[in-house]
Amino acid sequence: MGHSSLRLPPPGQPALRLTGVNHHFGSGDTRTQVLFDNTLEVMPGELVIMSGPSGSGKTTLLTLVGGLRTLQDGDIEVWDPDRGDYARLRGRAEPDLVPVRRRIGFIFQRHNLFDSLTAMQNVRMAQRLGTASEDPDADARRLLTYLLLGDTDLDGRPQKPRTGYKPAALSGGQRQRVAVARALVNRPKLVLADEPTAALDANTGLAVVALLQHLARPRPEAELRALVRPADDGEAGRLGAWQVGLLKEVAAEAGTTSLIVTHDPRIMNLADRIVHMERGRIESNVVVAERLFVRAGLRQSPAFAAILPEEQEKIADQVLVGVHPDRPVRPDHLAAHPGRVEVYEPGAVIVREGDPVDDGSKFYLIRRGTAEVFRGGDRVAELGPGGYFGEVALVLNRPRNATVRAKDRVEVYTVARATFDRFRDVSRPFIDRVLTNFRGPAGPPS
Ligand SMILES: Nc1ncnc2c1ncn2[C@@H]1O[C@H](COP(=O)(O)OP(=O)(O)OP(=O)(O)O)[C@@H](O)[C@H]1O
Ligand SMILES: [Mg+2]
Secondary structure: OOOOOOOOOOOOOOOEEEEEEEEEEOOHHHOEEEEEEEEEEEOOOOEEEEEOOOOOOHHHHHHHHOOOOOOOEEEEEEEEOOOOEEEEOOOOOHHHHHHHHHOEEEEOOOOOOOOOOOHHHHHHHHOOOOOOOOOOOHHHHHHHHHOOOOOEOOOOOEOOOOOOOOHHHOOHHHHHHHHHHHHHOOOOOEEEEEOOOOOOOHHHHHHHHHHHHHHHOOOOHHHHHOOOOOHHHOOOOOOOHHHHHHHHHHOOOOOOEEEEEOOOHHHHOOOOEEEEEEOOEEEEEEEHHHHHHHHHHHHHOHHHHOOOHHHHHHHHHOOOOOOOOOOOOOHHHHHHOOOOEEEEOOOOEEEOOOOOOOOOOEEEEEEEOOEEEEEOOEEEEEEOOOOEEOHHHHHHOOOOOOEEEEOOOEEEEEEEHHHHHHHHHHOHHHHHHHHHHOOOOOOOOO
């Protein structure tokens, strides 16, 4: 548990940044490109799940990030909290990669435990010196106990502790848990995990992911208690009540960022960001909270409520910029996703009463900031994050019925008019439903 100053990246900057990463295997005639132009940012404390079919390049990308192989093309920058700067992997070969690896917790399938050492010794040998506590095994024991290798089972009943067993006497899943404990015992700031729960049952899989989540940041008590489910809750796994208390102890130091390759649907919904790879490329990169925010925002609007949920979800995904709605977008995010988010400075008019709609007109969902609504010169309402306006004028092809002006700096998601035209063309009931949902001059700004 280092005494590092725990410096964070500058505000809004990632803990990990990949830029244009390409990779080839082989040489001469057999040289094959397996990674194509991969760009990704991971924010401090994010739990990122990476999915994709076999052979899509997930492990290759992970080993490049971890400095386990030499980066051939593109750039990878890993925030180094000790130096307060990014370590750049570009141009680094073997000896220069070693210090990068030392700061990362790896949980890989071939877990490389030492056969001659017990579970406890395997964890202890990874532990940095410097904690002059009474019981040097305490930290490792708590981790192994939390991972159900101690003297208590899930329900708190006594069981034979396995901390003194050597790998040969442990099951595959038990060895995997020792490897997890070893990877996390130093509370690394970055964890790279390749299918960490593949060999685990639902309960221990959940314990591992809950641990990674908690290392990132403390979770509300209610969220943790929800993981202590009855034994017959089935698929998703559960924690023992005693594990929750221990979890807070073993994961006391927050701020871990993790990148986890998994196909495990049970842990997908614990992710902050979901990255999907296909044929060597990052095909989608979704901040879960942003997706939920936009979906919920669209559902509020009568025009969107009138279309099928699957369509709503598709439209929502088309405006995402990969940034948590708690955080402002940066100019480079806007440039990377043109037409999705617009930024208005205080006082700027977003739509003006009486303006006709045309092909450039849009629907707006407020992402951040506050906007004021004026009708006939009177200030009639204020809209904050999640507030929406503008779609009814688009659907009904009539002038804007209000002026909406940014009160402070306002970020809005925008949906183009053509999106609505699609539904108008296919569905007369769509218009009828919008009309019934939306009547009279007292309605919301459109
Ligand atoms: N050492 C290597 N030499 C040559 N080709 C390799 C090597 N390692 C991986 N590949 C190829 O690179 C591609 C990506 O492999 P990678 O292991 O990154 O896929 P993956 O997404 O992790 O798949 P899985 O889900 O099966 O683990 C595959 O086509 C694979 O055959
Ligand atoms: Mg793999």
